[in-house]
Amino acid sequence: MNTDRIVKEARIIMYAALIVGMALLAVGIAFAWTDARIIANNRSVVGLSFIPLTVSFFYYLKLTRIRNNPQTMKAIIINENDERLNALKNEADARAHKIVQAALFLAYMGYTLIVPEDIFESVGWWILLLILMLSLISQGILTAASLRKEQAIHEENE
Numbered sequence: 029m030n031t032d033r034i035v036k037e038a039r040i041i042m043y044a045a046l047i048v049g050m051a052l053l054a055v056g057i058a059f060a061w062t063d064a065r066i067i068a069n070n071r072s073v074v075g076l077s078f079i080p081l082t083v084s085f086f087y088y089l090k091l092t093r094i095r096n097n098p099q100t101m102k103a104i105i106i107n108e109n110d111e112r113l114n115a116l117k118n119e120a121d122a123r124a125h126k127i128v129q130a131a132l133f134l135a136y137m138g139y140t141l142i143v144p145e146d147i148f149e150s151v152g153w154w155i156l157l158l159i160l161m162l163s164l165i166s167q168g169i170l171t172a173a174s175l176r177k178e179q180a181i182h183e184e185n186e
Contacts (some may be wrong), residue, residue, distance in 0.1 A: 035094060042087035049071055049081035058134045125167070 056074030094101045136156045
């Protein structure tokens with residue numbers, strides 16, 4: 029069982045998330061102390077800091093469990109690296125993306141049809157349109173990148 033790569037990757041993610049979380053927390057506290065009004069509510073920056081700090085905390089827990097009980101973590105590490113399980117996870121992610129894309133499309137169409145006077149004027153309408161377009165474009169870009177990667181691997185093996 030090769031845990032070196034997994035431990036290194038977990039450390040990088042943990043430290044990156046910790047740095048981002050601490051930076052957001054420091055900026056939020058600095059805004060609150062100086063009463064700077066760069067954004068409408070300074071507490072939102074502090075609230076955003078909890079996401080990367082939580083990610084960092086859970087990666088810390090993972091690293092300590094690997095260090096303290098490597099045998100109990102063996103099954104988890106195998107599950108994370110098993111190609112068949114990763115293929116199933118990728119398929120589930122693709123289905124979830126399609127469901128979210130359909131929900132965005134329905135929300136956009138519903139908003140457009142229910143409140144036609146907001147078309148081209150409402151910020152919410154533009155945000156829904158932008159997110160829907162980004163989801164459609166990103167799907168094509170990611171598919172093309174995956175195909176290029178597979179082709180490069182195939183050519184490398186020949």
